[in-house]
Amino acid sequence: GATASLGGVQYCEDEMNFALACRVQDQLESLGATVIMTRDTDVDMSLYDRAVKTRRAKPNLMISIHRNSSVSASAHGFESYYYQPYSMPFCEAVNRQAASLFRQDRGTHYVTPMYVTRISECPAILIECGYMSNADDMSSMIQDSFDQALAEKITQGVVDYFRSIG
Numbered sequence: 001g002a003t004a005s006l007g008g009v010q011y012c013e014d015e016m017n018f019a020l021a022c023r024v025q026d027q028l029e030s031l032g033a034t035v036i037m038t039r040d041t042d043v044d045m046s047l048y049d050r051a052v053k054t055r056r057a058k059p060n061l062m063i064s065i066h067r068n069s070s071v072s073a074s075a076h077g078f079e080s081y082y083y084q085p086y087s088m089p090f091c092e093a094v095n096r097q098a099a100s101l102f103r104q105d106r107g108t109h110y111v112t113p114m115y116v117t118r119i120s121e122c123p124a125i126l127i128e129c130g131y132m133s134n135a136d137d138m139s140s141m142i143q144d145s146f147d148q149a150l151a152e153k154i155t156q157g158v159v160d161y162f163r164s165i166g
Contacts, residue, residue, distance in 0.1 A: 001013030001014040001017070001066075001067075002067060002068075002069035002132045002133070003132070004069075004132040004133065004138050006135065006138045006139065006142060009142075011132065011138070011142060013066070013067045013069070013132060014044065016067055016132075016141065016142075016147075017065045017066055017067060017129075018039070019147065020065055020129065020147055020150060020151060021037065021065050022037075023147060023148060023150075023151030024063070024065070024151045024154050024155060025037060026151070027151050027152060027154075027155035028155055028158065031155070031159070033158075036054075036057045036059060038050040038053050038054060047114070047115035047116055048115055050064070050115065050116060051115045051116055051118065051119055054116070054119055054121075054124070055119060055121055058121060058122075059121075059122050060122055061090060061122055061123050061124070061158065061161075062116065062119055062122055062123070062124035062125070063094070063124075063125055063126075063127060063154070063158075064116040064117075064124070064125070064126040064127070065127055065129060065154075066126060066127065066128050066129065067128065067129055067130055067131070067132050067141065068128040068129075068130065068131045068132070068133075069131060069132045069133045070131055070133045070134075071133070072133070073133055073134055073135070074134070075131050075133065075134060076102070076103060076104055076130070076131050076134040076136060076137045077099070077102045077103060077104030077105060077106040077130070077131070077137070078095065078098050078099040078101070078102040078104070078105060078106060078127070078128065078129060078130060079095070079099075079105075079106035079107055079108070079109060079127075079128045080094060080095040080098075080107075080108045080109070080125055080126065080127045080128070081108070081109050081110075081111040081114070081117055081125060081126040081127075081128075082108065082109075082110060082111070082117055082123075082124070082125050082126075083110065083111060083112070083113045083114070083117035083118055083124070084117070084119075084120060084123065084124065086123055087117070087123040087124055087125055088108065088110070089123075089161060089164060089165070090123040090125055090158075090161045091108045091123075091125045092108050093157045093158070093160040093161035093164065094125060094127060094154055094157030094158065094161070095107065095108045095127070095157070096157065096160070097153040097154065097156045097157035097160065098127065098129065098150060098153040098154050098157060100153065101140075101146070101149055101150055101153055102130060102137070102140075103136065103137075106128075111126075114126060123161075127154070129141070129150060
């Protein structure tokens with residue numbers, strides 16, 4: 001994953017993603033959901049292995065949480081990806097909520113299949129929660145209060161999606 005340095009401190013994407021995923025897990029479980037994480041500790045796991053573990057779990061939904069990076073320091077914002085057409089409403093619901101915390105909503109995108117969006121057993125999305133290569137995004141993303149708010153918005157997107165399908 002990407003790394004970024006801010007104020008002399010080095011940040012790693014995988015650690016930031018795992019911390020956010022744990023916050024989302026806590027939020028969803030507080031609402032009564034059963035959450036299955038593809039990894040229980042901050043260890044590296046291939047995208048292939050994540051997809052296999054997800055398929056075996058037979059979940060109702062799958063969210064792959066990431067932080068973006070670019071060669072351009074001006075790229076910023078939140079965006080989300082889906083592959084299966086039936087994943088689009090889920091992608092839009094999460095994007096609508098989570099992107100509201102960022103200066104730019106980069107939208108939802110159909111993407112040629114990535115391992116985690118190829119999952120056909122359930123709606124599956126990949127979300128990019130800000131740009132590590134952008135100082136303003138990073139300044140927000142390293143704040144516990146921002147990460148907590150982002151977890152709440154992602155959770156609300158999940159709730160909104162389930163409400164929309166009855």
